[in-house]
Amino acid sequence: MEDELKREVLEKLRRRNQQEVLPFVEVFASNRKERKRSETLLREVQKLRNKTAELGVKNDGLMSALTKAQEENAKAKTSKENSAKVSRLQGELAEAHKKNVEVMEMASTANRDKEQAKTELETTVTELKNAKVALKNLRESCANLESELKTALKAAEIAGEEAEARKEDKISAIARVEKLEKENQLLVERVMEMKMKEAEKMNEINELYEDLQRQKKASELKSIANEMNATASASMRGLSLDSSTSPGFGDSFVGSIPSRQQFRSQTHEGATHRVSCVRSGEILGTCGDDKRVALVNANSGHVSSYLEGALGSLLDLSFSPDDNVCLACGTDKAIQLWELSSGRVRHRMTGHAQKVVGVDFCRVNKQRAISCSHDRTIREWDLHKGICVNSTPCASNVNTVVYGDTSQFVMSGHLDGGVRIWDLRTGGGPPTNERKGVHEQQVTSIQLLPNEREILTCGRDNVIRILDCRTLEVSAEFSDPNFRVGTNWTNPCFSPNQSHIACGGADGAVFIWSAIDHKLRTTLRAHDAVVATTTWSAYGLASCDKNGICILWS
Numbered sequence: 001m002e003d004e005l006k007r008e009v010l011e012k013l014r015r016r017n018q019q020e021v022l023p024f025v026e027v028f029a030s031n032r033k034e035r036k037r038s039e040t041l042l043r044e045v046q047k048l049r050n051k052t053a054e055l056g057v058k059n060d061g062l063m064s065a066l067t068k069a070q071e072e073n074a075k076a077k078t079s080k081e082n083s084a085k086v087s088r089l090q091g092e093l094a095e096a097h098k099k100n101v102e103v104m105e106m107a108s109t110a111n112r113d114k115e116q117a118k119t120e121l122e123t124t125v126t127e128l129k130n131a132k133v134a135l136k137n138l139r140e141s142c143a144n145l146e147s148e149l150k151t152a153l154k155a156a157e158i159a160g161e162e163a164e165a166r167k168e169d170k171i172s173a174i175a176r177v178e179k180l181e182k183e184n185q186l187l188v189e190r191v192m193e194m195k196m197k198e199a200e201k202m203n204e205i206n207e208l209y210e211d212l213q214r215q216k217k218a219s220e221l222k223s224i225a226n227e228m229n230a231t232a233s234a235s236m237r238g239l240s241l242d243s244s245t246s247p248g249f250g251d252s253f254v255g256s257i258p259s260r261q262q263f264r265s266q267t268h269e270g271a272t273h274r275v276s277c278v279r280s281g282e283i284l285g286t287c288g289d290d291k292r293v294a295l296v297n298a299n300s301g302h303v304s305s306y307l308e309g310a311l312g313s314l315l316d317l318s319f320s321p322d323d324n325v326c327l328a329c330g331t332d333k334a335i336q337l338w339e340l341s342s343g344r345v346r347h348r349m350t351g352h353a354q355k356v357v358g359v360d361f362c363r364v365n366k367q368r369a370i371s372c373s374h375d376r377t378i379r380e381w382d383l384h385k386g387i388c389v390n391s392t393p394c395a396s397n398v399n400t401v402v403y404g405d406t407s408q409f410v411m412s413g414h415l416d417g418g419v420r421i422w423d424l425r426t427g428g429g430p431p432t433n434e435r436k437g438v439h440e441q442q443v444t445s446i447q448l449l450p451n452e453r454e455i456l457t458c459g460r461d462n463v464i465r466i467l468d469c470r471t472l473e474v475s476a477e478f479s480d481p482n483f484r485v486g487t488n489w490t491n492p493c494f495s496p497n498q499s500h501i502a503c504g505g506a507d508g509a510v511f512i513w514s515a516i517d518h519k520l521r522t523t524l525r526a527h528d529a530v531v532a533t534t535t536w537s538a539y540g541l542a543s544c545d546k547n548g549i550c551i552l553w554s
Contacts, residue, residue: 005156009149013142020138024131031124038117045110052103059096065089199309199345206305206343257500257512257522258541258553263301264526267294268548273315273489274533275544278323281537283340284552286544287314287328293338296550298539307338309345315489316400318361318369325383327369329356335371337383347386351379357489358400362407370410372398378412380424392428394420399488400445404469405452411469413443413457419472435472438465445491450498458492460485464503464513478503478513480520486530487546493536502541504531510543510553526551 069086270289277284277298284296291314293307312332319326325346329335335356337347352373362368367384374397380390397415404411409432410422420434439459447456449466454475458464462485466476478492478501486506493502500521502512508527513520529546536542540554 005149005152009145009152012145016138016141016145020134020141024134027127027131031128034117034120034124038121041110041113041117045107045114048103048107048110052107055096055100055103059100062089062093062096066093202308202343210305210343258524259522260554261526262540262552262554265296265301265303265550266548267296267303267544267550268292270313270548271546272532272544272548272550273313273487274317274491275535275542275550276317276319277535277537277539277542278319279321280323281539283323284535284542284550285317285319285326286550287317287330288544288548289313290548291330293317293326293328294550295340298537298542298552301550301552305343307336307343309338309348310334310336312355315355315357316359318359320361320366321363322366325366327359327361327383329359329371331355333373335359335369335381337386347383349381349386349388351388351391352377358398358402360402360410362403365407368407370401370403372401372412374398378410378422380410390424390427392422392424397442399443400491402446402448402455404448411446411448411455413438413446413459415442417441417443417459417461419443419446419455419457419467421469421472433470433472435467438467438472438474439463442488444485444487444489447491447493449494456492456494456501458485458490458503460488464492464501476515476518478518478520480511480513482507482509482523483511483520487532489532491533493534493541495536495541496538500536502534502536502543504534504543504545506530508545510534510541512541524553 066086066089069089267286268288268290272286272288275284275286282298283304284298286294286296291308291310291312293314294303295305295307296302297304307326307328310328310330310332311334312330314328314330316330317326317328319340324340326338326340327335328338333350333352333355335347335349336345337349338344339346352371353375354373356371356373358372360370362370367382369381369383370378371381372378376394376397378392378394378398378401379388381387382389394412394414396418398412399415400413402411403409404421408424410424412420412422414420416436417439418434418436419438420431423429423432426432438457439461440463441460443457443459445456445458448454448469449456453469455467455469456464457467462479462483464478465474467474482505483503484506486504490504494500494515495502499515500512501515502510504510504527508525508529508531510524510527510531511520512522512524524541524543527543527545527547527549529549531543531545534541534543540552542550542552544550
């Protein structure tokens, strides 16, 4: 900084010299030249004065000689010698007059030159005075600049000291920040350890509760068995006779349209966003705003247990192919993996930057799952390690995602109304196929049909469509003037025998269409709020609404 100030002051001095010194160099040179010229003229004038004095003396002598000659001429006018002498003297006098005139002219010229030189000298003296004044001013400016330089150097020294002090403060602050970061990291680790301990305690409590429930059920079943022991033999004989001609429960149901409520259960405090079921259909799983997954017995409608541990509203869930674990995602930007047998949290997987809105298990590899988020990414997860193994960026927000017929391809529905197919082997490359404008508004759900050749989509444009998995060509549409999609994640469902399609509406009704002729068959009304989600199994058609009510239709 001190070198910069010196360079700046030197630059100011150079600019000052250019403005205040260099313009007067020629003036001083001209002054010296004129002074020399004036001294030369003064010497010439002095010589002319001396010569004029000599000529005056000589003229006076000639005049006296002429006077004498005139006197002598007067005495002897006839004398030739005097006449010749007079003539000679007159000639000399004329010559003297002529020289005197020349001398006078030279003296006059010298006087004029003297006056001009005097004037020039006065001008030069004036200019010299002005130059002296300017030089004085320049010296004063130089003194001021030297004073400013000293002040600037002193300020630079003070600034350097302050910079050193600030540098020390910065080093101290960085050390404090690093210390705080370490403390924060320790606190985070302690919080995570506490959460894990709390989760383990919760798992232990759940296990204890399940043991008590099992003991209670065993006791109740034992008492009921004792009471019904007398009539059991007759009842079993009657049932054995009828069973040879009666179809099974599932077979009798799948070919019919549900019309009555088998049960009505309050599964959540707040809205329910998704309902799904295990492969057998015996257990229903629902998730909602209360940050829990409710496991509902499809026979009784009672909630057998809750899966807890999520930190935000849950928006989607999926059961593993072997029905041993459950996967759910939500607004806490994380994916939670529970064990169904114990309710224990196996993994909490993070990596998305926005809320996670869709999740799906791979049907051919239970250790793989897919998720989508409003951070415009689709991520594949290794459930054994609980880590992300693949991330695919998307151009539009993803609302729903599902595996294709293999573990290599996934299909997604987007906010722009398009459907896209992705090859996970490309490692985040562009979609292998896409169809824009499948729906006029955002896609709320996409599902792979059991035949694995078609997908079922639903959009906020109040239309349900069936698309070919390979070409994404629309093969069927389902709609009704009274049908309105009520949420951004409303999902329709197929009946087990793929003969009907059901979907909840914004008016609280459940609409059922024929998959053969695409006509609306019936409308089930029992909900008091928007029906957000449906699923269909051999046990019946389950529908859940924004009030947390789950109804099983049979």
